[in-house]
Amino acid sequence: MSGHSKWATTKHKKAIIDGRRAKSFAKLIKNIEVAARIGGADLSGNPALELAVSKAKKTSVPNDNIDRAIKRGSGQLGEAVDYQTIMYEGYGPQGTAILIECLTDNKNRAASEVRLAVSRNGGNMGDPGSVAYMFTRKGIVSLPKNGLSEDDVLMAVLDAGADEVKDDGESFEVISEPQDLPAVRAALADAGIEYDTDEAGFVPSMQVELDVENARKFMRLYDALEDLDDVQNIYSNADVRPEILAQLDED
Secondary structure, three states: OOOOOHHHHHHHHHHHHOOOHHHHHHHHHHHHHHHHHHHOOOHHHOHHHHHHHHHHHHOOOOHHHHHHHHHHHOOOOOOOOOOEEEEEEEEOHHHOEEEEEEEEOOHHHHHHHHHHHHHHOOOEEEOOOOOHHHEEEEEEEEEEOOOOOHHHHHHHHHHHOEEEEEEOOOEEEEEEOHHHHHHHHHHHHHOOOOOOEEEEEEEEOOOEEOOHHHHHHHHHHHHHHHOOOOEEEEEEOEEOOHHHHHHHHHO
C-alpha cells in the first residue's frame, strides 16, 4: 500500500477500515520472515528486521505472530520458505509509471498474476528499467498533522538525517535515506510526535496529475494489484488531487 501521494494515504486508511487487515498482516509477516532469514533473528544487528517488526507493530500485528515469524524466518521452527523479491514495471492510465514489488515463493505464478491484473485493468507491462529510473529509494515516515507545522516536524528530524518534510494534505511525509529511518523514528519519538507508517520505498522524481476518469481507472488497477497475495508494495507517480478523490468517494 504504497505510492507516497495523497491517494496512497487515503488507500492505506481505507484498507484498514474495509476489512483488508488480514491481508495486510500476512504481507507484513512475510517481510519479517524474509528479513530474519537473510540477517538473523537479532533485531539489534539486523536493521531490515528491526524495520519490518516496527512496521508490523504500528499496524497492530500481534506480538505472538511477530515472534513466530522471526523464528520461522531464522529457521528456528524448521525449514523456512524461500521467498524471492521481484520488481515488475509498467504503465497505468495517462502514462503513469508503476513499480510492482513482489515477494513470492513462485516466480512464475507472480509474473502471470501481475501481468493479468495489469492487462485486465487498462495498464501495460514495461521492460526492466523502463520506469525504474523515475524513482529513488528513500525512507518515508508518514505522520498526522495534529496541529503541527511543517517547521515543527523539520526541526525535530533535521539532525536525524531527514532530507525534507512534505505537506501531503492531512499529513506530513518525512523523506530520508533508507538507512536513516531508525534515527528519524527515534527523533520523532524524542519530540513526542506520533507517526502512522514508516518504510523504505520508492519516491518518484515527478508526478502525473490525473483527471477524474483516469483516476478512477488507476484506482481499479491499483486495487487489482493490491489484492494479489504476492504483491507487497505498489509505487507510482500518479497524483490524485483532493477534489478528485472527493468525486471518487461520491461515486
